Amino acid sequence: MNIYEVLETLFEQKLNLIEGLNSELYLPLDESGLEKVLNVMNENSFELISLFCVEDFAEKGFTLFYAFEITGFEQTLIFQYALNANQAPSIAKTFPSACWYEREITDGFGIEFQGAFDTRRLFLHETYPKDFHPLLKSFKNGPIETAPPSEQNDYVFKQVEGDGVYQIPVGPVHAGIIEPGHFRFSVIGEAIFNLEVRLFYKHRGLEKxxxxxxxxxxxxxxxSISGDETVANAVAYCIAVEKICGLSIPKRALQLRTVLMELERVYSHLGDLxxxxxxxxxxxxxxxxxxLREEIFRHNEALTGSRFMKDTFAVGGLTKDVPAGALQNLSVYLKGFPDRFGVATAIDNSYFSVIDRFETTGRVKPEILWPLHITGPVARASGKRTDTRIDHPYGMYGELKLKQKTQTNGDVFARFNLKAAEVLDSIKIIQxxxxxxxSGEVFAPFQIRDGYVLSMVEAPRGQNVHWVNIKNGLVDRYKVRTASFCNWQAMEHAVLGNIVPDFPLINKSMNLSYAGTDM
Amino acid sequence: MAKAISNVFKKPSTDEFKFGDAELEAICVQLKEKVDRVFGRSLAIRELDAGSDNSTEIELNNLSTPYYDVERFGISFVASPRHADVLIVTGAITRNMEIAAKKTWEAMPAPKFVVAVGDDACGVGIQNESYAVLGGADKIFVVDLKIPGNPPSPKMILMGLLALVHQIEKQTKG
Structure with a gap:
């Protein structure tokens, strides 16, 4: 059955699907229609991968976009719901991952979600004025007046009460060289009873x-969304605009993009290990x-002029070709890499004290994987078969026939082993x-066209979703949802019952980007 | 037990690590000499991420990895602002971090110095037009030194620190 037949069987009706430019299917709905399809999506455990708002999309006012993955199909399904006023029904009770999206939309556009169980502000912290909604078209970007926080607009954390429960507040400024965020632990003895993560300290207003x-x-x-996902996000964005403009880029550019994307995965995973x-x-x-990681950084610099491969990607291909000598050196270097990497992993895998700390620590249980759309290595280490490179192939990945790697235990040790295996896979892809x-060009000239598209990539941390709308030759809306935005919510579950000193370890094993979440 | 004993005698699983970056070593030797003299052998740095894209943090962390290992030269990154001589600020100051950033600075004992690392903290980043940021570190701090770059490499950061210590030495003499 093709996806049309599958969907029509599911919804028991003929559907007015609009084909997008990157195998997405859009379905405009009214409120009762939305309720009906969401129930079907929930009954079939389809995953909400993004929820965002666009102002003045097809008509004046707000349109909500609910994006879903359909297991077994490349296509994504996006419900389009035009609001009559500044109100919409909350779906967070059926799709728990919608909670953050809805709060984000309320902050950005001032839309109220009726029946929402959490209506606290998300990325606008206490100093932002009331009724300030930066993503409204009527707000012209620039400095705003802020006021010192007062008691009324204090952020209220969940309170856990009972014998011997106490709270440990941590952050936003942490003890190491770490990005800022606040963790509120409720602890009994040494065991974590509840964790609430408060982020968005680094909100830089990138979408605006x-x-x-x-x-x-x-x-x-x-x-600039997340420095260590520079390549993944730049490529995802470029693919989006290229799809809108109907452009296919030269083969050499496609290949080099893939090499650089995998190099990014290698250095990122090495840092986690x-x-x-x-x-x-x-x-x-x-x-x-x-x-090994420092050596990869140096190869990145030789190839692109930047250790993080910044200023390397452009709509249409690459900003410049890579030097032949640097490619040659990388090729020689990678021959010796697997053996040295093997020695490195053996040091840890043979030391009982390390394994004792890794095993059973920070388990991500399978039952949260689908409701929270946990993605990337964190999901794969818990047995979820998910990899955007395989599920929604982009660039060259369709031809590469990648094999899905998973682990089952979902603990720190599983994530360690999975990332170690993925490093070697990436090296093979690069080779x-x-x-x-x-040979040939790395850039194709193009004409900007208007249109909108959804583009997805597998960043080192998991699936990143970019939605771009170009109107009158300019970017009208750019919505990004990084893997970290989803996976932070796994953290709150994974730490429960663990001791506080294991928190940094669990955090590192998941490797979540604050910058990529806060935007 | 047998494994523990055999571990003592068998060939170590780690390799000897050789690096030969003469330029880096030269910078660091000068730096050590100055840190010894000006800061009494120990320069304590507190890092404050006020809204970076995290690449600058990665480069600062890299300073403690085997290729650089700056603790050899008396430079350490400390856990508390109360232990710090220098505040390294990265990222444009976001509105959500403004209060925490100021509190971090206030917690430091005098004499204290501020170094802005990376284009955003130096006030030349792409986010300056945003409602969500105040601008570079100099919007809320008196900045003693700026180390630009997107992000600056570990070597650039060390050269910057050398310049800072040099500047402080001149000031204290004058």
């Missing part, structure tokens, strides 16, 4: 900054990973592509 930009310039915004060792106070185990590298 993108509004009105020329599509070519907006790549810089995509790169090292970090997990650091957090169990085992620097001997961490050092070999740190050494394969470099052996078949095409």
């Amino acid at each position: 900054l993108a509004e009105g930009m020329a599509p070519q310039d907006c790549v810089r915004i995509a790169e 090292a970090g997990m060792c650091v957090d169990v106070a085992y620097p001997v185990g961490a050092s070999p990973f740190f050494i 394969k592509i470099m052996s078949e590298l095409a």
